[in-house]
Amino acid sequence: MNKNYALITGSTAGIGLEIAQELASRGHNILLTARREDRLKDIAQQLIADHGVHADYVVADLGDVSAPGVIFNFCASNEYVVNILVNNAGYSINKKFHETGEEEEEKFLRVLGLGVIALTKRFIPGMLQQKSGKIMLVSSLAAFAPPATGWGALYGPVKTFVNRFGDALNLNYRSQGITATNVCPGFTVTEFHTASGMQDAMDEVPSFMKKDSKTVAKGAVDAMMKGKSVWVPGALNKMLAFLCNTLPTSLVIKMSSSLAGRRYE
């Protein structure tokens, strides 16, 4: 039996769920992880029924420092070999920086940043042994943009950090058969904005700026399989990323305010 698996964090909803479905439809065995066990169980059963692959799950809160170890030990004890790692889990804190507790920010950085490093660190040795591996880092267009007011002071900065981490992985491991792909979506219709208490702001974003999670997931998986370093979904988002990288920050903030309203007020 094929012991190779794709491990996808945050696979109970949105982009992560669609990535799991996309990879399963291409014949990959799937390991799901997130906090909601009922969903994980149902999704794993559905993937097996729909695609004839093997699928399993492990419940973990990536805000806990022990979570990456729990996930790794689960894979090791079942002899699951992770040759595709999708670091996707994420959310946003819809509060001003001075309104959050330090613990809240630490947990946030663990889910979006430190957990990404900890999981990658644990699974890279196995990939090096196989001389091949695919790593996806689900980042954001916010990685290129100036930090916004409405979605927490650390969201943009941690996504920029994730992109730089992906670049470092490519520099260090591409020659050994392992590639990292920074996926940088713009506004995508998922549970993200409701879960982060930002649905009102999302509702104000013009529909031409929004993408559906299935389209984002398919493009992300294509980009990862081709070993691309960075992928931004859609022509408009690509143009915005380009402008963010080239225009003066003050102009980008003005432009973002007119497009994304209250987030830059």
Ligand SMILES: NC(=O)c1ccc[n+]([C@@H]2O[C@H](COP(=O)([O-])OP(=O)(O)OC[C@H]3O[C@@H](n4cnc5c(N)ncnc54)[C@H](OP(=O)(O)O)[C@@H]3O)[C@@H](O)[C@H]2O)c1
């Ligand atoms: N939607 C957008 O507009 C957008 C734009 C750019 C980038 N992104 C990025 O895309 C990624 C996926 O977001 P999404 O839009 O698909 O959001 P989503 O629909 O809310 O899904 C988020 C996933 O992350 C999991 N998760 C959240 N907190 C977790 C924790 N503490 N431990 C473990 N799992 C956790 C959730 O599962 P449980 O609740 O079951 O744990 C869920 O499966 C995130 O990294 C986000 O920053 C989203």
